[in-house]
Amino acid sequence: MQWSLLSSRVLASCCKFTPFMLASLFVLPAQALPAAQSNNTARAKAVTDWCTPLVARLPKVSLNDCRASLLKPTGINSFNGFPILSRELPADARHPHAIKALLIGGIHGDEQTASAIVFKWMESMQKGPVEFNWKIAPIVNPDGLLAKQPRRVNARGVDLNRNFPTPEWQKEAPAYWARVTRKDPRRYPGKAPVSEPESRWIYETIEKYKPDVIISVHAPFGVLDFDGPNDPPSRFGRLVYNRVGVYPGSLGNYSGVHKDIPVVTIELPNATQMPPEAEIQRIWVDMQKWIRQNITPPVRTANRR
Numbered sequence: 001m002q003w004s005l006l007s008s009r010v011l012a013s014c015c016k017f018t019p020f021m022l023a024s025l026f027v028l029p030a031q032a033l034p035a036a037q038s039n040n041t042a043r044a045k046a047v048t049d050w051c052t053p054l055v056a057r058l059p060k061v062s063l064n065d066c067r068a069s070l071l072k073p074t075g076i077n078s079f080n081g082f083p084i085l086s087r088e089l090p091a092d093a094r095h096p097h098a099i100k101a102l103l104i105g106g107i108h109g110d111e112q113t114a115s116a117i118v119f120k121w122m123e124s125m126q127k128g129p130v131e132f133n134w135k136i137a138p139i140v141n142p143d144g145l146l147a148k149q150p151r152r153v154n155a156r157g158v159d160l161n162r163n164f165p166t167p168e169w170q171k172e173a174p175a176y177w178a179r180v181t182r183k184d185p186r187r188y189p190g191k192a193p194v195s196e197p198e199s200r201w202i203y204e205t206i207e208k209y210k211p212d213v214i215i216s217v218h219a220p221f222g223v224l225d226f227d228g229p230n231d232p233p234s235r236f237g238r239l240v241y242n243r244v245g246v247y248p249g250s251l252g253n254y255s256g257v258h259k260d261i262p263v264v265t266i267e268l269p270n271a272t273q274m275p276p277e278a279e280i281q282r283i284w285v286d287m288q289k290w291i292r293q294n295i296t297p298p299v300r301t302a303n304r305r
């Protein structure tokens, strides 16, 4: 389904929009747009207001919150042509050799709080002080989030968190899916590693941005998980460390185990209901404290001293 058609349905079901108002959200009418994946860039140009459909799905995120986040299209679009949004927020002048942190929300589209809480932390960052160099992408699976019913997988039915190029992916990921998950459609790893535009964007961002640590937010298991060479966090807010598991093709396995870039997986306790405001802030404060104490300042800064 084309994103523009789908988003119209989302909007029509949630908000008081007239057909004219809906049409005015898009530069081009849906029927004028090609359906092939290769043209999803052209289709994405039709999206002029991405915040409106997003906030209809994100608990406790207002239109103003979304616009104030200053997210921008990365130039890479989801399969359905919705822009993957991100922004960088550099550390302030008191932290000239700051750690680079990549913060990702919503790799599973039906975990709405995992995207929404990133907007709340961005508000905190914008109030400052900013201790780390942040690269932030709160909604890396927009098609899953904006589906008629939010769903874990992307528009092509791929679990993006099983689509990263861990060694032996071709041998292990499809076999694990068949044998252990019994071909659970919610956990389909895809036909090849980084076969999806969304997982490829994350993969290429890791290659180019070279984060020192990755924070990936999920729900609803209510725990912390960790992959990487460092000591794991013991507690962020009420969330305590408890291994969820290592899977062929997962981001934690790919980045934390095989690339030695630590990945903290935050599993919020509920996929649709946000934690209380105080808990959102406690997780944020504890996360920064753990990064400060456990992530070694990168060599690139040591050389400059």
Ligand SMILES: [Zn+2]
Pocket: 108, 111, 218, 219
């Ligand atoms: Zn998840």
